[in-house]
Structures are given as C-alpha cells and as structure tokens.
Amino acid sequence: MSDAQSPAPTLLLVDGSSYLYRAFHAMPDLRAVPGDPASPATGAIRGMINMMQKLRKDVRADYAACVFDAKGPTFRDALYPAYKANRSPMPDDLRSQIGPIHEVVKLLGWRVLDVPGVEADDVIGTLAHTAAQQGITCIISSGDKDLSQLVNEHITVIDTMNDRRRDVAGVTAEFGVPPSLMLDYQTLVGDQVDNVPGVPKVGPKTAVKWLLEYGSLEALVARADEIKGVAGENLRNALEWLPKGRELLTIKTDCDLVEHVVGLPSLEALTIGGQDSEALKAFAETYGFKGLVKTLVQHDVPPELIEEHQAKAKPAGRAGGGSPGLFDEPDLSGSTERPSNLKYDTILTWAMFDDWLQRVLAADLVAVDTETTSLDEMRAEIVGISFSVKPGEAAYIPLRHAGPDAPEQLPFDEVLAKLKPWLENPKHAKLGQHVKYDRHVFANHGIEVQGYVHDTMLQSYVLEVHKPHGLASLAERHLGRQGISYEDLCGKGAHQIPFSQVDVAKAAEYSCEDSDQTLDVHLALWPQLQADDKLKFVYELEIASSEALYRIERNGVLIDAPTLAKQSHELGSRIHALEQEAYEIAGQPFNLSSPKQLGEIFFDKLGLPVIKKTATGARSTDEEVLEKLAEDYPLPAKILEHRSLSKLKGTYTDKLTLLTLPRTGRVHTHYAQAVAVTGRLSSNDPNLQNIPIRTPEGRRVREAFVAPPGHVIASADYSQIELRIMAHISGDEALLRAFHEGIDVHRATAAEVFSVDAAQVSSEQRRYAKVINFGLIYGMSAFGLAKALSIDNTAAKNYIARYFERFAGVKQYMDDTKAQAKAQGYVETVFGRRLYLPEINSPNGPRRSGAERAAINAPMQGTAADLIKLSMVAVQKALDADQRGTKMIMQVHDELVFEVPEGEVEWLKTSIPQLMAGVAELKVPLLAEVGVGPNWDKAH
Known part of the structure; x- marks a missing residue:
C-alpha cells in the first residue's frame, strides 16, 4: 500500500489525572498486603493498569502519551486565587499511589508527561492541536467534558467509562451546540467544580438558546441590552467578569513544552513502546498483584509491531533531525531549574574552615545537616557535615570519605573539637530537617547539641499535616526546587554504595543543597506559623517534645533477656500444641497460614458457613x-490463638533481645513525631505502642521491661482522658457534673441510659455504658454498637437515642463538628492543632462517613496527644531543674514510663501526677495515676 493510500497516523492522549481519580473511586480498598490497613493502598494502581491495558487493546495508535497534572500552582491560580477553591484535598490513599502509577504506566510502554505551571488539559490541548495541524488523527481518552472544546474533524474525545464518543456530531447532540461554541457555552454556565462563576441563574438551556440565536458569545455580549428580564440583567451584571471566566476556562493549545519534550512537529518521541516485562513482574510482586503478572506479560507488544509503528510514523512535516525541539529526550521530572546563583563550598583546608566557622558564629540562624553511615540514629556515625547561613550559600566538611579518588580531609576529631563549643552553645540558634536524628548522631560522638530552635519537618507537620514532610517534598512544594536524591548519589538496592564512597564533589553538592533548602523552606514556613498564634503554640510544643523524646530515646529501657527466652520457649510449645490440635480437628496436617488451605478445610471438608468473599470472589x-x-466452631478459634501467639513470639519475645544496643545493653525505640495526623506518636524498632495487653501472654511481655538494681519502674497515665476531653469540648452538663463530683462516669452514664439510680446500676449495665461511652467517641453506629454488645440493631438504636436524650450536649457537639469539618475541611484540638479531613465532602458514601467519624474523634485523640506532650515536656523540665536521677524511658499512648531510683519513689508518686494534672486547665479536672513495680507489667 502506498503512502497516499495509508490511513493517517493516530495520536492517543490519555487524561491521566481523570483516569487515576476514576480508578481510585471505582476500585475497592486494595492493599499490598491484603487485609492489612497499614500496608500501602493499591486500588488505584490496579484500576489504572486495567484501564490503560484495555485502552491500548481497544484503540490502535501510532503515538501515545499519558498526561498528568503536575504538582504546584498553575497560571490560573495566579489569574484567579479562588480557582478550584471548592475542591477537597486529594485523599492521602490516592496521593500515595501517584508515584507508583506514573512508574507502572511508563513500564507499560506509555510516555508519561506532567508539566509544571499548566494543567494536564493544556498539555493535551497543545499536543492535540500540533497533531491536528499535521493532519494526524488525535483521540483523547477522558471523562472531562471540558475537553469538548478541542473537538474538530481531527480530534475526538472518548469516554470509555460511559461508552461515550464526543466527535463533532457527538458534542453537538450532547450539549446542543457544536464544539466551536463549547467555550462560549462553558463561559456562560460557569464551572462549579473549578469554582469559575458563569452568569448567575443561567443554565445550559438558556446558554444554548442564546448562542444559537446570536451565533457566539461575542455577538451576545454586543447585544446584551436586548436580553429581557432577570436573565438579561444578570448577563449585563456579569459582562465585566466574562472575559476572565473565558480565559480561565480556555484550554491552552500553545503551551511552551520545550523544557519537557523536544522535536515538534515530529511525534516520533511519542511512538508507542513495548512493555518492560521483567520490571513489570517485579512491580507486580512489590504491590501484591501476583495474579496480574501473567496478564501483564501476555499483553506486551512484540518488537516487530514496534518496528512497524516506527516505520509507519512518518507524517507530513519535519521528521527528526534539526535543532532540539519538543520531543527528543523528554524531561519528565516536572522540576524547575535549580537556582543559578548557588555558592557551595567544600572545606578541605583549615583556612577555609576558620573562615566558615566565623560566618557560622556570626549568623543569627544556621541550618545544619549531617551525612552519616546509617539511618539508625543510635548507631549512625558522621561522614560529613554541612551548614547554610543564608539562602544560596552553604559549605560541606567531608570527614570520612574513602576510596582511591577521595581527597585528603581535615582530621575528624579536631574538626569536631573545634565545632563542639558552637554546637553545644544554646545561644547560637540552629535549625534542621528532623533535628532529633542529627542530635543523636552528634551525641554518638560526645556532642550534646543545644540551640535547635527550628525543625522544618515539624513546621510542615503543624501547618500541613496531611501532606508529605520530607525535605524533597517541602522544597518542591514551597520553593519550586527539586534537588539531588540519595539514590542519584548512592544507587538503589543491592548496588547501593555507602555515603562514604560517594565522590566528595557530588557529596558536597548534595549535602549543601540539603542545608540550603532547609534554610529556604524555613523562611517560607516560619512566617505562616508566626501569623497564627494557635499554630505557633502547637509548633513550639512539637519542638519542646522533640527535645524530650530525644532524651527518652537516648535513655532507652533495660530488657531482661532470660525472661524473654523463657517466654519464647513457652510460646513455642503452645504454638506447636495448637498446630497438633488444629490437625486433629481438621483430620489432616495443613498450613495454618495459608488462606487457600484454610478455605478448603473450613468450607469444603468441614462445611463451615461462608461469611463473606474477597474482592476476587x-x-x-x-x-x-x-x-x-x-x-x-473450635478450629477457627485455634487458628486465631495460633496467629496471636506466633505474632507475639516473632515480633517481641524473639526480637526484643536482638534489638538491644551493645554499648548500652538497652533497647532504644524510635519515636516518629510527624506521622499520625492526630498528633499521636508512633514507635518502631521496637513498636511499643502495639504490645498486646488484652491477653495474659501479651501482658507478660511487659515483664521483660525492667529496672536496674536500686531502681524501680513507674507508670503514670491519664485517667479516662478522652471522656474528660469530650466533657470539656461538648460542655455537656451531665458529663461535667459526673467528673466534678468524682462519680464513676460509666456508672453515671448507665444510670442515665437505663433510668435507674447510680447505686442500682448492675455490672452488666456499667459494661454496656462503657462500650457506649467509648463507642460514640469513635463515631460508632447502631450496627457497630449492636455487634459490640451482641444485641439487635433496634436495641442498639434505642440505647443511642436514650444516650443523646440524656447527654444532649454530646449530640450537639457531634452535629456541630461535622458541619464545621464540611465547611472548612479540618477540625481542631483544644490547643489549635489542625486535623485535616480530605474525604469529608467525598461523593463516596463510606469514605465520607469515615471522615465524619474521624471529625468527631480526632479533636479528642489530638487533644489527648497534645496533653501527653505537654506533660512530657513539663516532667522533663522538672527532672532537670531538680537534678533528679529519675529518667523517662517510654511514652506509650497516654502513659509515661519512668526508671526511678528507690529513694525518689515517694517524690515521683506525689509530684508527677500534680505536674500532669496541671499542664492545662479544662472544664473538668485532669487526673493522673501512678503505679510502681520491678517491671513495666507490675507497675500497672
């Protein structure tokens, strides 16, 4: 077939941003580890793979690209600050999947584009317009009706989810006007989703009527005086706005993409590629898509087909060669250029060191960053140190770089000795990114850094808890800068080299950039905190908490290895016995951890009822x-006990001794301060928050947390803290009275709900009341309450109704809080910590309901977190002021744990509860209780 007879080449453009939202809302809540809500969400990734594979199968194209919105503002935000102001923030579970989605789309053979400063629609519009000018057919796959304004004889929009084709005839039939008038139509009706007003009270029918009658928006505006009634008056009142509205709604077809793609008008760089089968296999394994591996590989494009596409793709116009244009070697990073005025020094001589030391000593604030041998802060050693004293200026001191090309470096010990007076002087203000880590690193070398007044990670955590707090994210989000990544320097996985092996020049640029960006991010965030007294208070609390947590982590806790060994042996024996008992019930040996084998034995062999099915059936x-x-049934009970004991053994009794730091003989957990959106801390290596305490075996693990000779363990925790916070926040008179009068609040609740005297409340009624009290705090429904109490739904509804009748203030608080959350997108703790709720206005019912429950509970959890942090800070100050031998060694939920010299026990029993009760003045008294014992378990 000759070229003249060949069909025109086709460009397929995918609206990636539209696709990923559709994939997210269409798919169930899939996880990399099925059933584990803590593992990464994968539903949108799986949905995206399915949609992209189906599209590739259904639409044959010569060129293709998947276009996503880039991070950061666009020109429309500058043009109209209220643009898209009504949109809810992206859900965290979707945001976490965007990186993997970009990765897998590339692995599937698609070119991925995301261009800063414009929207995906604008990139699509530019590419479609470029193709159409060459007579190339362009198919856009998107559910966004706004793209209809691009449609012409060369450009078609397909909506695969709704089986809709928007060509010229399709757009005219759907909207009543041809594509050439779609922009005029949109300008008149406005765009509620993007918060772009149109003409008030002018809907689609009126807009179509006017445009068909007058021919265009321009002609309509010229004859606006002829339009009668309220509609005419509204049109005339909107005349000043309409040009801006039209500009906001216009999809650009002339974007400058030179820095991102090269080679226009040739489309060769968008030629469809083959799949990377091996990388796809690894990706599918990583995200738990084992069933997809075979399917992905089967859908790969044969090399001969790629060659056929490349040979065919020779449209009219310049094809290759010439000067760099839009499509050669595309830059898909979406990053802005690094500032050109950076001045980074590498300190290799004492003269340069002395010069920089003087600059550091004279500076009002210095950003400090360490490069180390490990992410484990208790074991990490310094490889190099960088400083920044003003934006764009930084210096790096390499100290332990090795290798044949490493230059001679200043003596390690001498450098630290010269820096120590400055580092340990609290009058010299310092800042960092995650300063708790750097404090540990310096302490490993005998330096106790003082004067850390700012931490950019914590600034972000307070201002934007729902966003990532890593330096790379902060720099990109607030500075428009994207720097060198650790993987760029050191590689990945098994091929990753230690930082000490990195070329000094590259290491210096990387470390200086970190310090420089940290200072720059601080200058962007700190004014925002200063402008809000409540957020500033919360930030100052986080900084003080970081200091206290550093001390707790440094102290560590003594572990009794023989006790753990004995527990492991006993657990192992019980686990083995449970396996034998399970085999006997089943009538055969089987793998107790295999869902497939469990299903066969439960449902096929034993005939147990099927309770529910997975997403795959x-x-x-x-x-x-x-x-x-x-x-x-006995077998499921055996399986549950087996799982519980196996987890306890593998996570704690076997592992705790292995986590002991040799030089201290103690376990030093790491407290993650900027993770939980409620302000609560989390801990890892080991995780002290999740030691099970509802079983005797779980509680026994705490017996291994012991005190050295001459000391005891003490535990101090708040009593019924969240109920007290509920009383304070809601102002409910009945709850306030119960706490002020020292009445058992669960007994008081039972008396109200069951209409009996408090003295007549039975133990069963009190238990019901306790479940109701705590359940409603967590937004429990009647169904949830019925399940928790093993009663029918009608009875549960009646209990809740009676509760709200008697505790009307609680009901009012819940209603007001949900309304406030929907209006502003967040709720606050008593102290002003903001807790964002991205799903509070979600169209997805279950997700919206979950956000509403979180809105009720988050202020209480968050306030409890603030209170324990205030206590931690106050207690540490008192210990230091009195020069006590008592040490805080753990913080778990609402509890502080101490290692106490026997001579200070009486002081602690009196002083610590007073300190904890006095950190805040609520409408009800705070009560802290102390227990003492030879180990953590006995201290309760």
Missing part, C-alpha cells in the same frame, strides 16, 4: 471471619 478467611466462626 474467593471465600474469605480473614480475621473478622475467623472471629465470627470462632463463636461456634
């Missing part, structure tokens, strides 16, 4: 199913 044997079946 398999019969579920998850925790919830096992708990339900265990009520009536």
